[in-house]
Amino acid sequence: MPRARLIATAGVLAAALLAAMTVGARPGSSKPPAAARGIHKIKHVVVVMQENRSFDEYFGTYPGADGLPAGVCVPDPLHGGCMKPFHDTSDVNRGGPHGADDASADIDEGKMDGFLARSERACFQPFSPKCLNSGDVMGYKTAEDIPNYWAYAHNFVLQDHMFEPAASWSLPSHLFMVSGWSADCTNPLDATTCTSSLLNPDHDRGTAPDFGWTDLTYLLHKHKVSWRYYVAQGTQPDCDDGAVTCVPKPQKVGTPEIWNPLPDFVDVHQDGQIGNIQPAHRFFAAARNGKLPAVSWIVPNGAYSEHPPALVSAGQFWVTRIVNAIMRGPDWKSTAIFLSWDDWGGFYDHVVPPVVDGNGYGLRVPGLVISPYAKRGVVDHQTLSFDAYLKFIEDDFLGGKRLDPKTDGRPDPRPTVRERASVLGDLRSDFDFSQKPRRPLILPPRPS
Secondary structure, three states: OOOOHHHHHHHHHHHHHHHHEEEOOOOOOOOOHHHOOOOOHHHHHEEEEEOOOHHHHOOOOOOOOOOOOOOEEEEEOOOOEEEEEEEOOOOOOOOOOOOOHHHHHHHHOOOOHHHHHHHHHHHOOOOOHHHHOHHHHEEEEOOOOOHHHHHHHOOOOOEEEEEOOOOOOOOHHHHHHHHHHEEEEOOOOHHOOOOOOOOOOOOOOOOOOOOOOOHHHHHHHOOOEEEEEEEEEOOOOOOOOOOOOOOOOOEEEOOEEEOEEEHEEEEEHOOHHHHEEHHHHHHHHHHHEEEEEEEEEEEEEOOOOOOOOOHHHHHHHHHHHHHHHHHHHHHHHEOOOOOOOOOOOOOOOOOOOOOOOEEOOEEEOOOEEEOEEEOEEEEEEOOEHHHHHHHHHHHOOOOOOOOOOOOOOOOOOOOOOOOHOOOOOOHHHHEOOOOOOOOOOOOOOOOO
């Protein structure tokens, strides 16, 4: 499609979106409407987790969303003055550092102005490739750049207050995704020795698992609910020790690491569930044959991750293939797809994260709900994090039972039952279970 026509099309889409959009409940809203009580129509939940993008970077100009504020200009210590957000059409980005210290510096006590300073600081680390374009943390994409993601937002639900559950990097975020906590255990066989950690709780104890607290698969197995964790084999999306640069390492089903944490949980071994961690090609076969488990997580390899410097278009290609596979299969009419990005990747975002139990929330990331029962073209303004995925799964398949050390039969000293946090919204509000199941929206994995 010619660029001029594409820009015009994007403008028409934006105008239509703004005119037709129904905006979801604000944070602190009450129970979901009556139409959202049919949660058990969802027989399959698929959590698709990508890498390292902020909400403002991907949807900061989306109509009706809490996007880029007018007049914002972030201090630029290296060059002087400040830098405004700019339209970055590049398919390759560098982003910025994104550990726990970087989250604190970027947020800067609520001023949300540390992004350039932190990115430029990384330039002074030896051999850092971020020196090549440290300013791209202020870049943003539009419908021209990520048309499929915007199409999903237009046709389903976009969440504009989805926060990374941990104010830190990928490993804590992925641990929260499957367990509601990130901790360091001095003796993994004794959960009472685990304490909150947003740094690097993985100690690589050889064949012995590192994580002693309870993850969601314990409850799923206990209640005979099927699950799989699908891993795209290849290389890891990022350094596994939080370093700025490293030699790419292999990512394999049998090797526990940041993007494949479940083999490092004691309870997964004790329950005999290691075999539920499988290569991604089995996900596509299950979707094609109508054999999706009740709960699936699927993570990319380095090439498809969108983690800088991976191509944005390659990540969109990967996600579109996943969504298309589900939509073409027999399970589409009973599936909910939750798509998000594990942390902000150093990219600018203007919303101050809420504080939950000292571990999070981290910065805002994009969130999408894709389902035949999802509302159409809605922007959900509820405060959410990956804890909401756990809550939805527990409500759907476990009768509302929580990862609660007082009741789940496997005590651990987590500081908070995250699914019960008063600030956390309810994903049921993104669905209308009274509507006729929506038809699939099959998109080209590599749009023009």
